[in-house]
Amino acid sequence: MFRWVVARDLMLAWRQRADVLSTLFFFVIVVSLFPLGIGPETQLLRSIAPGTVWVAALLASMLSLNRVFANDYHDGTLEQMLLTPQPLYLVVLGKVMAQWLVSEVPLVLIAPLIGVQFGLSPDTLLVLFISLLIGTPILSLIGSIGAALTLGLRGGGVLVALLVLPLYIPVLIFGAGAVDATIIGIDPAANIYLLSAMLVLSLVFAPWATAAALRISLE
Amino acid sequence: MLEATNLACVRGSRRLFSDLNFSLAAGTLLQVTGPNGSGKTSLQRIICGLMAPDAGEVKWGDANIKSLGEDYSSNFIYIGHRHGVKDELTSVENLRIAAGLTGAELTKNDAARALGEVGLAGREDLPARFLSEGQKRRSALARLITSRRTLWVLDEVLASLDTAAIRMVESLIERHLSEGGMAIVTTHQPLNLTAGSIQQLELAGEVPIGSASAGLRS
Numbered sequence: 001m002f003r004w005v006v007a008r009d010l011m012l013a014w015r016q017r018a019d020v021l022s023t024l025f026f027f028v029i030v031v032s033l034f035p036l037g038i039g040p041e042t043q044l045l046r047s048i049a050p051g052t053v054w055v056a057a058l059l060a061s062m063l064s065l066n067r068v069f070a071n072d073y074h075d076g077t078l079e080q081m082l083l084t085p086q087p088l089y090l091v092v093l094g095k096v097m098a099q100w101l102v103s104e105v106p107l108v109l110i111a112p113l114i115g116v117q118f119g120l121s122p123d124t125l126l127v128l129f130i131s132l133l134i135g136t137p138i139l140s141l142i143g144s145i146g147a148a149l150t151l152g153l154r155g156g157g158v159l160v161a162l163l164v165l166p167l168y169i170p171v172l173i174f175g176a177g178a179v180d181a182t183i184i185g186i187d188p189a190a191n192i193y194l195l196s197a198m199l200v201l202s203l204v205f206a207p208w209a210t211a212a213a214l215r216i217s218l219e
Numbered sequence: 220m221l222e223a224t225n226l227a228c229v230r231g232s233r234r235l236f237s238d239l240n241f242s243l244a245a246g247t248l249l250q251v252t253g254p255n256g257s258g259k260t261s262l263q264r265i266i267c268g269l270m271a272p273d274a275g276e277v278k279w280g281d282a283n284i285k286s287l288g289e290d291y292s293s294n295f296i297y298i299g300h301r302h303g304v305k306d307e308l309t310s311v312e313n314l315r316i317a318a319g320l321t322g323a324e325l326t327k328n329d330a331a332r333a334l335g336e337v338g339l340a341g342r343e344d345l346p347a348r349f350l351s352e353g354q355k356r357r358s359a360l361a362r363l364i365t366s367r368r369t370l371w372v373l374d375e376v377l378a379s380l381d382t383a384a385i386r387m388v389e390s391l392i393e394r395h396l397s398e399g400g401m402a403i404v405t406t407h408q409p410l411n412l413t414a415g416s417i418q419q420l421e422l423a424g425e426v427p428i429g430s431a432s433a434g435l436r437s
Binding site: 001004005007008011012015016074075076077079080081082083084085086087091218219 | 264267268269270271289290292293295297299300301302303304305306307308312316317319320321322
């Protein structure tokens with residue numbers, strides 16, 4: 001059943017490629033604006049790189065959030081998923097995983113390439129890649145709670161941002177912190193471990209909270 | 220067997236119905252009628268467990284549906300007015316995915332056969348956005364054939380269907396009832412059934428607190 005949820009959402013994403021690509025382009029453009037706007041000061045660019053890339057990743061993930069449940073809510077397929085004889089936890093986990101694969105993974109893959117614009121060293125680029133790889137699933141998981149809570153509300157998009165962005169702060173701090181540490185020559189392991197711990201926690205609790213929120217929103 | 224005791228539903232400051240009792244045995248159809256806004260959809264959502272009743276309980280067999288949780292879901296199928304057909308997917312894909320999500324595999328041939336039965340032969344591989352409203356509804360109704368559930372909960376099932384499709388739905392329900400199934404149907408049109416027994420439940424609409432809101436006759 002889990003694999004049906006994932007396969008279904010991947011298939012739907014493939015049929016709406018333009019929507020999916022817009023998130024990636026948004027990320028690329030936002031990150032690229034900073035070197036253009038600030039000018040070719042390598043030292044300055046290098047020190048703002050971690051924060052910039054990570055903030056852009058947070059904003060890009062916000063863009064794709066309302067797609068997770070909203071379309072399925074409007075055509076009634078979400079209702080049908082609530083009525084399947086399987087735990088809703090699995091449905092949510094499948095949908096979030098599909099959203100991560102579709103919207104976040106391309107962004108994680110392209111981030112090292114974009115980091116070159118900021119004059120980051122290969123080591124730093126690797127840490128950037130790893131921190132995003134561990135951090136972006138947390139964004140999807142936490143974001144799904146907000147998306148489920150604001151389902152069917154007017155102005156839901158803005159509300160999701162207000163609800164979810166504050167919860168993203170720890171991920172931002174430790175994600176950007178890992179990259180920062182590498183730049184100034186400290187071992188980034190501590191930050192990466194903390195990110196991993198957050199990922200485990202959100203994997204366990206977020207789908208459960210999202211499932212509860214969905215039941216409320218669909219009542 | 221499905222049994223509802225003392226059900227009540229309050230939406231905002233309005234009481235839609237209260238002290239609603241009925242039970243549904245194998246081979247029986249419950250036709251729910253009533254004016255717009257009288258709580259027909261709410262009643263169906265309560266029966267499906269999507270909504271909690273404000274009082275009373277719904278029992279499946281001997282157990283409250285709340286305590287059955289997900290096990291209850293494998294006994295019924297619900298088609299609401301949002302019929303749950305994805306515009307981006309073809310009718311066959313819609314049907315196969317709907318089956319896959321409930322844990323059952325459906326072959327392409329079985330899906331195509333069910334779609335032929337609801338009159339969509341030749342349109343199986345068309346994305347649903349190219350289908351008319353009535354055809355989309357037919358595509359949703361094909362789930363009734365493939366899912367093999369005991370209880371059918373159908374909301375405004377005849378809306379936007381042509382006369383041939385209405386006849387098709389009636390014969391689907393007849394076959395279902397004669398095989399020992401149950402159905403709860405809301406509709407404004409009369410259903411002409413030759414098999415199974417029909418119970419009527421009339422929701423009167425908004426009522427002052429304390430008075431009976433529903434009459435049940437067989």
